[in-house]
Amino acid sequence: MATIKDVALKAGVTVTTVSRVMNNRGYLSEKTKEKVHQAMEALDYHPSEVARSLAQKQTTLLGVIVPSLLHPYYNEVINALENHASLLGLKLLVCNAQRNAQKEAEYIDMLKANKVAGIILCTQSRNSVRSLINLPVVTLERSISPSVPAVLCDNEMGGRIAAEHLLSRGCKNLVMIQGGRSSEERVQGFTRTCEEDSVSFHVVHASKRQFHQLDYADLINTLFTDSPAIDGVFASSDVIAAQVIQICHKRGLCVPEDVKVIGFDDVDLARLLSPALSTIHQPIEELCAHAIQTIVRWEDTEKQSRTILPVHLVQRSST
Amino acid sequence: MATIKDVALKAGVTVTTVSRVMNNRGYLSEKTKEKVHQAMEALDYHPSEVARSLAQKQTTLLGVIVPSLLHPYYNEVINALENHASLLGLKLLVCNAQRNAQKEAEYIDMLKANKVAGIILCTQSRNSVRSLINLPVVTLERSISPSVPAVLCDNEMGGRIAAEHLLSRGCKNLVMIQGGRSSEERVQGFTRTCEEDSVSFHVVHASKRQFHQLDYADLINTLFTDSPAIDGVFASSDVIAAQVIQICHKRGLCVPEDVKVIGFDDVDLARLLSPALSTIHQPIEELCAHAIQTIVRWEDTEKQSRTILPVHLVQRSST
DNA sequence: TGATGTATGTCAAGCGGTTGACATATTTTG
DNA sequence: CAAAATATGTCAACCGCTTGACATACATCA
The missing domain is CATH 1.10.260.40 (lambda repressor-like DNA-binding domains)
Incomplete structure (x- = not known):
């Protein structure tokens, strides 16, 4: 060479x-x-980028730490990040912490040792905060500390929209299935809306194990067995919604006639289901673009910022 | 520091x-x-990994170039690669060539400038071969040159198994939908099997645009309109199969009663569909593990090698 | 004319590690 | 006891690129 x-x-x-x-x-x-x-x-x-990096004490690498690479949401996040990063001459270093705080800490150390230009964190453990000082870091759809800028979508509004939509479609017995990944705000938005309309509802929470395996079948079956009157389901992710639809099929319930189902995220999967899934669209592109901007313009960014981007309903055939 | x-x-x-x-x-x-x-x-x-890399003239970075980050197949590939890489202390640099030969070439240059330990190529353009000399490179589910080791699954066998399965389920009018990504071998396996059994069949090819957008609706609709007798569909990817199922639903055809559908890949999507999709399982984990081994043990690897790993049928509810 | 500014380059000290070549004990061995 | 082997470290040259500090050589200006 x-x-x-x-x-x-x-x-x-x-x-x-x-x-x-x-x-x-x-x-x-x-x-x-x-x-x-x-x-x-x-x-x-x-x-040689390596020599250049050494001299400049900085690389053009961008670290992303996700809790899972199997969940379609993070796939779309990575896709969007890669697009925006490559436009700016940045390269994506993908790290899968597998919902393991220690792995996450190790990845953070590794990224620091590699002198990355910044880190985009999609994981939740707060204990890594102190190792993040003096490093451009932003959390995506997470908020781990007031001193780390966060970019999120309007989860509460998403919960509200979902509930309102199910109600407007005539549902009387709502249930929300809350999977591990999603924020409490979604639950709040859903809950408040139901309360305001004084409609019958409840919320079930998935276990960490279920989230890990992306398998909610048991939970959903129990749900329908225990509460046969359910006619509207808000799943906190499209993956869960997919399984709700499956189980409805198996139980002989028609979607959307007997049960209406709405998801959250609007990942590609949503449009591939039968029936295609109505869902709350997360502006993944914008979230990611904003996250990268935060890193790139680190000097100018307000470290305490929380950026909240709007969500909207995408109605398909499941409601 | x-x-x-x-x-x-x-x-x-x-x-x-x-x-x-x-x-x-x-x-x-x-x-x-x-x-x-x-x-x-x-x-x-x-x-500092950077200083170390400079001194050693090598990094612990592994480049992966995929044609798309939206297709679930590549997501699973990236997941598997990341798992295996991290076990060996390697980091994944993810590149999305977006089915663009020039972008691919740029990424290859970038990876070389970054002194990556190796490249895993999931793209098809052959024109980048000459820039790959003296660099550990392996193609995954692709074969671009006899001098670049390739790791593939047994596509022909996959096509055979799919055809045989549809036949064994009683289908009389088969069709294969061949999407952009998949290899010609799948078609051959399917075709040969059908010919051997002298059953009525045909093969339709998706356009590059359809592949790009992962939207095969038009193609599939045309197919069913033109050939209403179809009772068995072999889709060359699970994403296509998902849309076949959707369109069957819309046209009032029951899967699997009226039409049996089988996919290829066995990505997570397959088990989330309603009905859950029967499909040909690709050993993604093994393919990726093997690809990484090829890079890591570059000195010992036969540069002309083609490794073909077996596939198998996963029967679910769509056949 | 001398100061100032512009244009064109060169020097050499980093950046933070790695490594072959050497030097100096301290043991072991025949 | 001298030679060989083992143990413990040091020196300094690299890896390939960046950059502040410094020449020169002209033009321009007052």
Whole structure:
């Protein structure tokens, strides 16, 4: 591999000059630039990012820590992050903490040792906060500390919209299934709306294990057995909603005729289900874009900020 | 941030010694090791991976280039790769070429400039082959050149199994929907099996655009309109199968009573559909593990190798 | 004319590790 | 007891790029 020295030699200048033309700083004559460029071309020179990073004490790597890579929500997050990152010349280093606080801590150390430009945290453990000082970090759909900027969607509003929608579709007996990932705000929005309308409702919480395996079948079956009158289900994620639909099918309940189902997230899965799932759309693209901006403009960002982006209903065929 | 010098100073030894204890090479007395470890502890020292990489001319980064981050198949691939990589102390750099040969080439250059330990290629453009020389590269479910080792699943066998299964379930009019991603071998396996059994069948190919948007609705609708006698569909990916099921629902066809549907990949989506999808299971974990081994043991690997891993049927409720 | 500013480059010290070559004990061995 | 083996460390040159400090050489200005 050709190095900057080879280029300098070939172009008849010093490495400083070569570096200058690469980074376009200082005064350079067109002639010099030309010479250097030709030498680079001739040698098929590609500057080492590693050396550059060492000299600059910073890389163009962006770390993302997610609690799972199997949940479609995080897949879409990674997709969006990668898109925006690559536009800015940043590269995504993907870390799967697997809902394990220790793994998360290890990943944070690793990212620091790799001098990443910033970290986007989608995990929940608060105990890593102190190791995050002096490092551009933003949490996505999470809020772990007032000193770490957070980007979230309007979860409470999402819960409200979901409840209102089910009610407007004529449901009388609502239930919300709250999976591990989602925030308490969704529950609150749902609960408050139901209370305001004094409609019959309840909320069931999935266990961590169920979340981990993304398998809520037992929970849902129990639910329908215990409360056969249910005619509207708000699932706190599309994955849960998918399983609600499955189980309705199995139990001979028609969706949406007998039971209406609404999800949350609006991941691709939602449109692939039969019937296609009505759901609360999370602005994943915008969330991710904002998160990356926060990292990139770290100096200007208000460290205590909480950015909340609006959600909206996407009605399909399940309600 | 403390550096190796600070540690050396504090421990009363030279940087060489510190480096030695970090890398556990040469003779070290327990006493020295202890001193050094204490100094590290006291300074909360974390060696810079960047500096280390520069000195060793290699990083512990592993590049993955996929054609899409929205397709669930690649999500599962990334999940599996991350798992195996992290076990070996490797980090995943995720690149989304978006089925764009130029982007792919740019990513390859970027990965080279970042001195990655290796690249796992899930994309198809063959024109990048020459820029891949002298670099540990393996293609996953792809084969772009005899000189680049490939890890694939037994696609032809998958096609056979799918066809045989549909036939064994009593289907008389088969169709295969071939999406952009999948290999020609699947078609061959399917076709040959049908021919051997002299059963009525045909194959339709999706356009690149449809693949890109993961939206095959038009294609499938046309298919059912043109050939109403279809009673068995083999979709070359679970995503396509999901849409087949949707459209059957909409057209009032029952799955599996009227039409049996089988997919390929066995991504998580398959078990979430209603009815749950029968599909050909790809051993993603094994494929990825093997791909990473190929990179890690590059010196020992046969560059011309093609590793083909077996697939098997997972029968659920759609057939 | 001398000060000032602009244009074009060079020097060399980092950045934070790694490592081959050496030096100096301390043991072991024949 | 001298040679060989083992143990414990140090020196300093690299890895490839960045950058502040410093030359020069002209033009321009007052």
